[in-house]
Amino acid sequence: MAAAFSLLQQPARRDPMASTSGASQEQEAYFGRVAPLNLLPAWKVMPIYAPAEPKTPCLPAVWHFREIKPHLLESVRVISAKEAERRALLLHNPGLTGAAHGITQTISGDYQIMLPGEIAPAHRHTQTAFRLFLEGDGAFTAIDGEKIYMKRGDLIIQPPGLWHHHGHEGGPGTPPVIWFDALDVGLCGIFESTFFHSFTQDEFPVTRPVGSTRGRYGSGVVPASYRPQPLDYRMYAYPYAATRGALDSLRATEACDPYDGWKVRYVNPTTGDHAMTTMAAHLQILPSGMTTAPYRSTDGAVFVVVEGHGRTVVGGTTLDWEPNDVFVVPSWQWHHHEIAGEAVLFSYSDRAAQERLGLWFEERGNR
Template identity: 40%
Template sequence: MNAPHPTAQLRQQLYRDMDPHNLTPLWEVLHALVPPQPRTPCVPAFWKYDDVRPFLMRAGEAITAEEAVRRVLILENPALRGQSAVTQSLYAGLQLILPGEVAPSHRHTQSALRFIVEGSGAYTAVDGERTTMHPGDFIITPSWTWHDHGHEAQGPVVWLDGLDIPMIRFFDAGFAQNDASKSQKVTRGEGTSFARYGHNMAPVTSDAPYGKTSPIFSYPYARSREALEQLERNTPIDAWDGVKLRYVNPLTGGWTMPTIGTFLQKLPAGFDGKGWRQTDGAVYSVVEGEGEVVITSGETETRHAFGPRDHFVVPSWHTARLSSSKGCVLFSFSDRPVHQALGIHNEERLS
């Protein structure tokens, strides 16, 4: 056996000697730190609602909304178990509230979205204004705003929670505060925010009440779906996305939240989409209809047939392709606003 090359011995001795000084050689890890293309540890994942719902209902029997503060089952990426993350930057979970319950008021640095999956009649209150929940509605609780949830109607209500928890954790910038009372005092009539900002108009002396977040905190599904239907009838269908729109901040025309981008799209009947990949990992919630998603990375392919209320995640730089024989509507969210703000967003549409 040949003796180790003197240079190799010198290197190993160098590593041993400098290790106690918290030094490590870049050249040993450079290719991992700066890879030739994005290399996420996340994997595609799929949650069938019919499988998840029984656990939500059992959670409703096991703990109250007040005890839990937020009764949520976290959608954890299988490759990130224990990290409360669906991608490396985003959190997702399904929250349940039952008639007569209140999820107590608090506020936190993290921005949050609620996308209503099942049931009607519950409400979210944000800084003194309530909005009633209906399936398909997209609701925002902006960073550092007081918010609580309640249910004064019938039947369980379930919604998808999307937050930037892992991102805020990365920056070590998270704060939270509990309110003195369970429910905040209502100071504005329901729909006030939408009346001020939701009709292509704004108060003459207005400022931005929620900073960089949209002043509209409730986007009703009926209005959004109507827009998709009209575009489907009157405009060309995109070969990758079908008909896809992003929710916007009416004051700026930009994203509704500084860290999370939200989208709604309709795949027409017979849609067989082309593949695409992007650096922002995305979480999908099926609003209505059925279809299939095929996700590939290298030689690995995953394929899921989806239906109403199912959820799935497409990780960064994984090729995805959507199809639907009868048509469907999909809500999704990602961290694209941060990618674009930093100038690092990349997307490829494959032919």
């Protein structure tokens, strides 16, 4: 979505912070008199609220799966999936301090591991979530009474408010399963709109056949009686084989985009809007040897490497990556990708929320 008016080229302007530098003795005394009334002079905090362009404390960072996997495997000896509720290692942005623990200020990311026979107990929450499955066989997630079995690269979205639990049905000796999770934890925290309920039993009853939501809504048709409702999300599973097929189809007929290679957006099939209420998700393929053109946008984006290897340059920081690695490009930072081996990148951000609120902007640079 393009900006309705241009904020990208700012006119020459006076410095809004000029009046805040070097408070006089009289001003300092005034601050002291109003502070006991829980008042704060607006001009004193202007530097926080009046940047010429978006600022973020978040830093560009990469998490290497080969370094993290041993710690994930160790975690199964430390705590069970049931005890932990979700046995996961959160990816904490090194630029965030205090209570914030997201990969950006609005969204989280984590690697989760389950052993055969384990159940991660049923709960529901207002946060929107998704799972991108990475490795292993026999895992399912059950959403609102439907089991969905997961394979590598599958995206499973978790609309807010629906009961869900996870399990690993592999027999004894079957390797653990690992997937990547994300939630809009920080966003719900900012709005102070979070509800979280645990179900009375570990498993929420499964009442619908495997494949029922995708079967009804994933084929370009909907049940004849269905009438779309706002924020109505009826399909949860986006199998990698189908999404990768769509990318290959795009590649066969369209020119390579200098910024994105070939890129598709996950959508709600009943509306064509983003697949989730707050988070946008994309999958792109970038050919070997490609260097993308510089780009920045107001949504801090997180990338999960599905295939290939390369590096991403964010400002003065270079992030090398390979399959299952995760890296983050914070808000409004120029970046480009350099592809060493044909790559498929999954990415997500709070762009869906920003678009709904009229806050999303992008800028495309020249090589």
